Structure formats: C-alpha cells, structure tokens
Amino acid sequence: MLPTVSVIVVNYRGTDDTLTCLRSLREELDYPGDRLELICVDNASGDGGVERIRGAEPGVRLVESAENVGFAGGCNLGAREATGQVLAFINNDARPDRAWVRAAVSVLRSEPTVGAVASKVLDWEGKHVDFVDGGLTWFGMGYKRHAGEVDDGSHDAARDVLFGTGSALFVRAELFEALGGFDERYFMFYEDVDLGWRLNLRGWRVRYEPRSLTYHRHHASMTEIASAREYYLLERNALASLYKNVSDETLAKALPAAMALSVRRATARGDIDPTQLEITRRPDGPDDGGEVSIDRAALAGMLAIDQFVEMLPSLKESRETEQLGRVRTDADLLPLMRKAMEPAYPLPRYLAAHDALVEAFGLDEVFGRPRKIVVITGDAVTERMAGPAIRAWHMADVLSNEHEVRLVSVNERVDPPESPFAVLAAKPRELGAHVEWADVVVLQGHVLEMVPALKHADSTKIVVCDVYDPMHLELLEQGRDTDDERRAKDLAGVTKVLNTQLERGDFFLCASERQRHFWLGHLASLGRLTPGLYDNDPTVRSLLSVVPFGLPSVAPRRTGPAIKGARRGIDADDKVVLWAGGVYSWFDPLTLLHAVHRLSQQHSDIRLFFLGMKHPNPDVPEMGMAGQTRSLAGRLGLTDKHVFFNETWVPYNERQNYLLDADCGVTTHFEHVETTFAFRTRVLDYLWAGLPVVTTDGDSFADLVRQERLGVVVPPEDPEALADALEKVLYDAEFAAGCQERIVAVRERFTWESVLAPLTEFCRDPRPAADRLKASGPLVRTPQLRGVETLRRDVALLREYLDAGGPVEVAKRATGRLRRLAAERLRRNG
Structure with missing residues (x-):
C-alpha cells in the first residue's frame, strides 16, 4: 500500500x-x-x-x-x-x-x-x-x-x-x-x-x-x-538561519563576521565610497552634512541587519528549541555544506573583506574543526595492556587520523606509551565532562552505567557500543568458582548492563560473524530490529558491524632478546610453542600440557612458553585455571624443562620479541557456549609474526585457520590429536612453510586500519540509529475500521476469546485493552 x-x-x-x-x-x-x-x-x-x-x-x-x-x-x-x-x-x-x-x-x-x-x-x-x-x-x-x-x-x-x-x-x-x-x-x-x-x-x-x-x-x-527587496530577504534570512542553527562555539565567531560581511557586501554592491566620512576628507568650506544618495541594493543589506536585530527576541526562542533538539554537530554537517568557505560574490572589495574576516575570526578553524571523539574503556592503559585496552587504543589511534580523539580509562592504572592522541584517566563521576566534550562516544564494558545521563532515551549524544566481549557468556564459565546465589546475581547484573547498551546504542561493533548472529538475536528480542530499520538496510550492518581484533600494518621488528637464549632452559635451537594470552577458566591449557608431555618423549627440544600468567589489570583476579596449570605442569615434571611460565605480563610494545622467538602459536579451549562466540584477541598476533597456528575447534578463529589453511585445528580435549598437530607444525618444514606463505596474504586483511573501516566510516557521518529518530512514525498506517466493520471485528474477537478460555479470557482481554487505550490517551496528551 x-x-x-x-x-x-x-x-x-x-x-x-x-x-x-x-x-x-x-x-x-x-x-x-x-x-x-x-x-x-x-x-x-x-x-x-x-x-x-x-x-x-x-x-x-x-x-x-x-x-x-x-x-x-x-x-x-x-x-x-x-x-x-x-x-x-x-x-x-x-x-x-x-x-x-x-x-x-x-x-x-x-x-x-x-x-x-x-x-x-x-x-x-x-x-x-x-x-x-x-x-x-x-x-x-x-x-x-x-x-x-x-x-x-x-x-x-x-x-x-x-x-x-x-x-x-x-x-x-x-x-x-x-x-x-x-x-x-x-x-x-x-x-x-x-x-x-x-x-x-x-x-x-x-x-x-x-x-x-x-x-x-x-x-x-x-x-x-525589485532586486533590492530580494537582496534584503536573502541577507536577513541568512543571518536568521545562521543564528538559529549553529552551535554556541560557532556562533561566537561566525555571527559578528557574517554581519560585518553583510555591510561590506552592501557597500560593494552599491559602489559606496566607504571613506567619505573620514575626518581628513572634510570639505574646505563648512561641513554642511549634506545628503548622500544611496543605492537601494546597498540599503537592503543595512536594513536586513536592522530587521534581524528586530527579530532576535523571537529567534532566540527558536534557537533554544533547535539547539535542544539537535543530535548532530556543525562538524557533522560540513561535508553537506560542500564549500563552506566560498565567498559567493565576485566583488573585489567584498572579497578582500571576506579574507580579512576569515583570518581575523579564525573561521578556517571553526569550519574545518575536526570531529571530537572519546573512546572510553574500563581497562588499564599502560605499557602492559590486555584485550579491551588494546582494542580501545587502536580505535583511538586510527580515528585520530581524521578526528580529535581522547582515550579515557576509568581504571586507576593509566601510564600509556607515547601516542598521537590524548590519553586520560578519569573517575566515573568525571566521565560526564568528557562525554559532553565529544561529538561521538565509543564505549566498552560497564562504562555506560557510569554515565547515567547517557542512558536516557532523550539523550542526543551519538553512542557507539563495542560489544566484542559477550560478558554474560564469559561469566557463566568464570563464575563457577563462586557460590550459586552470587553467580546468579552477577549474571543477571551483567546481562542487564549489556541490554542497556543494546537498547541505547546508535552503532554496535562485534568481533566476528558468529558474534554478529548472536547479537542480532539480542537486538531482535529487545525490539531494535524494526521494520523501518530493516527496510532501510536489510543486512542491518548500519546498526551492527563486524570489527575483529587487528594487527599493526608494519611487520614486527625485534628490539631485544626474549625467549630463545634469554630464558634459562630454552636454547636458540629449541622449538618454542607460544601461548600468547592469559590463562583463564574458559581455556584448556591442561590438555595442552598432556600433549606436550607426550611429544617430549620423542622430541627433547620442545618448549611451551606461557606469555602472561598475571593480568595487567589488578581488578581482574587470577582464576583457578592458572593454579591448576602450574600444578599439573609440576606433577608431569615439565616445569622449567619443557614448560615455562612468564608470571608477569609482557609490555605491549615488546610482545613482538616473544612472537619472533616462537615456532608456532597455540590456543586450546573447552567446548562450551563461551567458546562458540569468543574471539581470542592476543592469538591474532600469531598471524602478525607469521606463526603457524594450532587451535581447538569451535570458535571463529578455528574457522579462519581451517578455511585459510594457516595451521591445524584439533578436537577439544584430545591430547593425542593435539600432540600430532604440534609435531606437524614444528617438525614438518614443508607444511610450516606453506602455512607461513598463506599467513602473509591473510594478515593484510586484519590490519587495524582495515578491520576498523566500519567504525571509521560511521564516524565520518555519525547519525542516530534509525529507530531513535524522533517523529519517525509509520509512513503508511492501518486504516481505521468504521461502523459495521468495527462491530464485525469485535464479534469475531469475542468468539475467539470464548473459544480460547471462556468468560475469564474475555474479561482479561477487555481489561488489557482498556489499559492500552488509557496509556495511548496519556501519551497523546503528553
């Protein structure tokens, strides 16, 4: 219809x-x-x-x-x-x-x-x-x-x-x-x-x-x-539009310059001598103050300013309305202005004034102002960074090429490396100022809960939610060590946090197609996948896009010793298997230890190196799996012989030295729902260093390894298969070389600049999500029934309700309908 x-x-x-x-x-x-x-x-x-x-x-x-x-x-x-x-x-x-x-x-x-x-x-x-x-x-x-x-x-x-x-x-x-x-x-x-x-x-x-x-x-x-009347309307209405619609910051510079330029346009158009009242140009005789003729085209500009001033009281009310209702910045609209700094009139005196005013008021800076973006994380931003901070860091880095960016952490540990963008620490109560400063807010984890004003439906700030970490699925596994009541409450709380983000965000980022399917289900259940959104974009990628973890575009370069020849018990010719991330409850390092134990019986030079046992964020406690891993390695007689633990956390800018000392990378996990939707962040570094990969099946990274033949994928909890896979990538030189050759081509797709393209594109033209636009009612409405049609419908419903549950069902439905009508009347009346 x-x-x-x-x-x-x-x-x-x-x-x-x-x-x-x-x-x-x-x-x-x-x-x-x-x-x-x-x-x-x-x-x-x-x-x-x-x-x-x-x-x-x-x-x-x-x-x-x-x-x-x-x-x-x-x-x-x-x-x-x-x-x-x-x-x-x-x-x-x-x-x-x-x-x-x-x-x-x-x-x-x-x-x-x-x-x-x-x-x-x-x-x-x-x-x-x-x-x-x-x-x-x-x-x-x-x-x-x-x-x-x-x-x-x-x-x-x-x-x-x-x-x-x-x-x-x-x-x-x-x-x-x-x-x-x-x-x-x-x-x-x-x-x-x-x-x-x-x-x-x-x-x-x-x-x-x-x-x-x-x-x-x-x-x-x-x-x-007459053309003079047209000039008058154009001049007056242009000032009115400027006054109503630009931000306070822009208005402070643009309005006085625009009014001055309007006067110069008038004098240039009317060919008026602007120096005729200079004191040095008095006549030799008495200064009789005689009349001076003025062209109506020149008069139009001056009268336009006069009437603009007359309109200011009512325009002030309009300005308040427009500024309160705006959700986009002046910078957002600059591309649509096309050539904002174009002078428009080819009059020599006018052009000279235009250039002078632009320079005097710094208008090039105002109308060339970069967009302001704040990226907020709850993770520690230091030399030693974990996944969330790494991801936030690179978002800020890539976006800073086009915009003014702040990376803000609410963690106590903020001691960052040098960066081309501002890195700041903030207490939760201080986040409001950063949010107010920004045109676009990119956030992770629990950050939205720390800025209550941002959660409200009437908030006009553009919000990007990075939901690459399905925290509630993670908590199902992580919470096994806590009591049942606390585990249930924690899970309910985290789910609520995520739902709040999904209800509020204008754009969402996840780490894989698997995750995207998962979050689409969430969004659908919350009512975000509206017919309007679907009709506008059947793929829904304008609302939810895939941004996996990325890699530096520059190949890794060694800056110092790391494992081989640097760690006691590991020689330069040994075969090093690298575990690049932390040891958490959803991983399965135990099967890996059994596989290494098997393989060590035939190959005395195999070495397994755990890169980081202690999380760099002190708020993240050590999980039980770390203790189990140390204990099993000890019982099998592997510790400091075939298995080595780095008890701290390697600085982010030094990790390449450890990767370059490895011969393959490994990640193993259990078969559960967390695995299905996870994206192993530090594991992607294996591709950066060209390491063949051995991984347990079940997650999106395993899909990549299998499809692109970058290593070997093994079943969960199968030490024999895992040992065979490690032997193949470590001791079959031809197979390893083939993996490395294919990795070179694949890793180009995973540079941070490439994977962050959806976020980069969104921030070039940020807008509220389609279903968050106000006054966005249906274009074609259901026709209202009248007279006999209404009676027929009601009789049919009555029969349906009686068949379904008798008089009780009829009463229940009638009560519900009355409530809906009352709510609708209340909504219409405000």
Whole structure:
C-alpha cells in the first residue's frame, strides 16, 4: 500500500501558471489518484484567480489565506489542511515529471532515515540545471550548485544533501509538523535551506533523488519584485538561519563576521565610497552634512541587519528549541555544506573583506574543526595492556587520523606509551565532562552505567557500543568458582548492563560473524530490529558491524632478546610453542600440557612458553585455571624443562620479541557456549609474526585457520590429536612453510586500519540509529475500521476469546485493552 501524498501549491497572482501546474499534477502523474490529495493555497491574490481555479479544478482543495503570508506561510497553511502522510511542495510555476511522486515515495519507504526528498529540478525546457545540489556558506547563505549548467547526466546519482529546493520537495508530514514547518518569518527565500538544516541537525537525512524530476520557470513569482527587496530577504534570512542553527562555539565567531560581511557586501554592491566620512576628507568650506544618495541594493543589506536585530527576541526562542533538539554537530554537517568557505560574490572589495574576516575570526578553524571523539574503556592503559585496552587504543589511534580523539580509562592504572592522541584517566563521576566534550562516544564494558545521563532515551549524544566481549557468556564459565546465589546475581547484573547498551546504542561493533548472529538475536528480542530499520538496510550492518581484533600494518621488528637464549632452559635451537594470552577458566591449557608431555618423549627440544600468567589489570583476579596449570605442569615434571611460565605480563610494545622467538602459536579451549562466540584477541598476533597456528575447534578463529589453511585445528580435549598437530607444525618444514606463505596474504586483511573501516566510516557521518529518530512514525498506517466493520471485528474477537478460555479470557482481554487505550490517551496528551 502506498501512502497518501498531499501536494501543496501556493498561488499569488499567477493563476495561469497555477492552472498549468494543477492540471499536470492531476493528469500526468504515475501515482494512484485515490492516494493523491491536491491542495492549492491562494495568498490573498485579489485578482479573481480563486474563482478561475475553483471552476477549472473542482477536485482541488482550495485554501484561501486572509493575507499574503509568503511562500513559507502559504506552504504551512496548506500543510495544516493536509491529510496525507507525505507532504509534497511544488512551485506554481513548475510542472512534474510522470514519476515525480512515485520516485520520491520510494525513497521515503525504503530509507526510513530520510526525512525529506529533494527533487531534481531543470528549467522549463529540460536542458539546464535549476537544482541538483545545495551548498551553504559559513555566513548562512544557501545556494544552488551547478545552477545554469547544461544537464549532461552527471547529476543523475542520488546523494545526501543539506537541503532541497522548496520548488519541489517532499517531507514526512509527521516530521514537518514536529519541526514547526517552514519558518514563516522568512516570508520567502531560504525557508527551504533552514528546514533542511534543521532536519539534518536532528539526525534526519535529506536525499536528492534525480528520478523525482520537475521543470521550473525560475523565479516567475519574482518578476514584479525589485532586486533590492530580494537582496534584503536573502541577507536577513541568512543571518536568521545562521543564528538559529549553529552551535554556541560557532556562533561566537561566525555571527559578528557574517554581519560585518553583510555591510561590506552592501557597500560593494552599491559602489559606496566607504571613506567619505573620514575626518581628513572634510570639505574646505563648512561641513554642511549634506545628503548622500544611496543605492537601494546597498540599503537592503543595512536594513536586513536592522530587521534581524528586530527579530532576535523571537529567534532566540527558536534557537533554544533547535539547539535542544539537535543530535548532530556543525562538524557533522560540513561535508553537506560542500564549500563552506566560498565567498559567493565576485566583488573585489567584498572579497578582500571576506579574507580579512576569515583570518581575523579564525573561521578556517571553526569550519574545518575536526570531529571530537572519546573512546572510553574500563581497562588499564599502560605499557602492559590486555584485550579491551588494546582494542580501545587502536580505535583511538586510527580515528585520530581524521578526528580529535581522547582515550579515557576509568581504571586507576593509566601510564600509556607515547601516542598521537590524548590519553586520560578519569573517575566515573568525571566521565560526564568528557562525554559532553565529544561529538561521538565509543564505549566498552560497564562504562555506560557510569554515565547515567547517557542512558536516557532523550539523550542526543551519538553512542557507539563495542560489544566484542559477550560478558554474560564469559561469566557463566568464570563464575563457577563462586557460590550459586552470587553467580546468579552477577549474571543477571551483567546481562542487564549489556541490554542497556543494546537498547541505547546508535552503532554496535562485534568481533566476528558468529558474534554478529548472536547479537542480532539480542537486538531482535529487545525490539531494535524494526521494520523501518530493516527496510532501510536489510543486512542491518548500519546498526551492527563486524570489527575483529587487528594487527599493526608494519611487520614486527625485534628490539631485544626474549625467549630463545634469554630464558634459562630454552636454547636458540629449541622449538618454542607460544601461548600468547592469559590463562583463564574458559581455556584448556591442561590438555595442552598432556600433549606436550607426550611429544617430549620423542622430541627433547620442545618448549611451551606461557606469555602472561598475571593480568595487567589488578581488578581482574587470577582464576583457578592458572593454579591448576602450574600444578599439573609440576606433577608431569615439565616445569622449567619443557614448560615455562612468564608470571608477569609482557609490555605491549615488546610482545613482538616473544612472537619472533616462537615456532608456532597455540590456543586450546573447552567446548562450551563461551567458546562458540569468543574471539581470542592476543592469538591474532600469531598471524602478525607469521606463526603457524594450532587451535581447538569451535570458535571463529578455528574457522579462519581451517578455511585459510594457516595451521591445524584439533578436537577439544584430545591430547593425542593435539600432540600430532604440534609435531606437524614444528617438525614438518614443508607444511610450516606453506602455512607461513598463506599467513602473509591473510594478515593484510586484519590490519587495524582495515578491520576498523566500519567504525571509521560511521564516524565520518555519525547519525542516530534509525529507530531513535524522533517523529519517525509509520509512513503508511492501518486504516481505521468504521461502523459495521468495527462491530464485525469485535464479534469475531469475542468468539475467539470464548473459544480460547471462556468468560475469564474475555474479561482479561477487555481489561488489557482498556489499559492500552488509557496509556495511548496519556501519551497523546503528553
């Protein structure tokens, strides 16, 4: 079913054009007539046009205004009378292409984050461009890019724009109403720029759709209006838009410069001598203060500033509304402004003033300001980092190439290596300031719980949740050492923490396709996979994307001794098996010890090295598995002979020395649900160093090793198979060389720059998730039943409830319905 589209045409003493437009809308559109509502607003023309329109087009709803309220006011008047779910605005001196409405509606239905569709507009003959893209200068003046150029097909690709032209524009009706429609104070000019600006600030997209085509007699409505009046409206309305829509920081620099530039535009346009009142230019005779003539075009700029000041009290209220409702920053909108620093007017004195003001007010910095991103972790950020901190560190590093980034840790241990971005420690109560500073917040773990204001549904901050660690699954295994009651409470608490993130986030990151399937189930159960989101993106990757752990793009280089020849009991020619991560309860180092014990009977040179037994984050206690591992190694007589423990944690920037001393990497785990969705973070370093891998089956890393033939995958808890696999990668030189050759190709896919591409792309154009946009009701609503239809439905329901559970079921259903009606009434009444 298609939505009803209300097409609004404003007429002011242009009846011939209006009748041509209305006839085209009625006869030529490829859209069902019963889903089309034609509305014509007459702006107090007083020329007999109303009677002509009523007689010629009886099917058009004619709305008469008591006075000329301008284009903006006329459009709003028509919108208030409209019943459609989509509002379409078209100038009375324009005619639509056959697909004008259908193409625009298609975009609105398929892309629920699009709030408005900007049509392609050509001149009446269809040869030259009227509108295909919009630009905005730093001083608030919108302009049509490529206007007047030959339409050569180079603008036939859809794209996001800052605004569409009011001469052919579609807007969701509910959204138009929520925004208060066009600003009627503008009367005409820039009301469309202002509306698009406000739509984008609130997270909605304005989409240029070239298939939605119209033809326009440009400014037919302005033929009787002097150019000075047009200058006046353009100058005044540009200042009003700038004042309403930019942030406090931008306004402080841009507004005074814009007002000064408006004066210079006026004097340059009117060719006024700016030095005529200099004291050194007094006449030889008496200074009689005689009159000086001034061109009306010059007067327009000065009067525009005067009336802008007059409008300030009401504009101040509008500014408060827009700043409160915005969810996007000025920096977010810079790409849509296209060329914000373009001077726009080729007048020599004006251009000189433009350059001077830009430099004096530092406007290049304001309109070239990098986006501010804060990455917040709960892990220790030091020379010795575990998985969460490593991941947060590289996110900050990659994002800092394009943005201003802070990496903030709430852990007490913050003593980082040198970095191109700020690394700061913060207590939970101090996070609010960092969140307030940022345009985008990237967080992990329990961080969201530490910033309660960020959790609220009305929070406008853009939030990226990194859920690479399914903490609740991890806790199922980790909590085995605690009592049953505490384990159950801890699990419930962690699940709630994750659900809060999944309900709030605008974008989510996970570490593998397996995890993605798991989190999609979570999101679906929480109601985040809405029809609107699905229609916009059936893959749902715009909400949840895979970002595995990554590798440095530079190959590892040795900086010092590590294992071979450096650790007593390990010689330069020994075969070293490296366990690169920590020893946790969900791992199975015990089977590995038995396998090494078997293999040591045939190969006396095998050495197993555990890289880190003590977690660098003091908040993470040692798990029982670490003690069991030491104990079993001792009982088997392996400790310091074939098995070696590094009891501390290797500094992150020194780990390559240990990797380069190894001959293969190993990871073993039990078969359970945590394994299924885990992504072993430090294990990826094996690929960085070119080490053949031996891994237990069951996780996503095992899938990679098997598919790309990077080593050997073995069944869980099978010491014999594990021993055979280790023997193959250590002592079969041809097999090991083949693994290493294939690793070289695979690891290029896992550089941090590559794996973080989804996050990088999102941060270039961050927006709220589709289901978090306000005024995003359904475009096509279920028709309301009336009279007999309602009675038939109720009788059918009554029979269904009686069959299902008798009178008790009927009573229960009736009570529930009353509650829903009461809740709906309360919601409507606010």
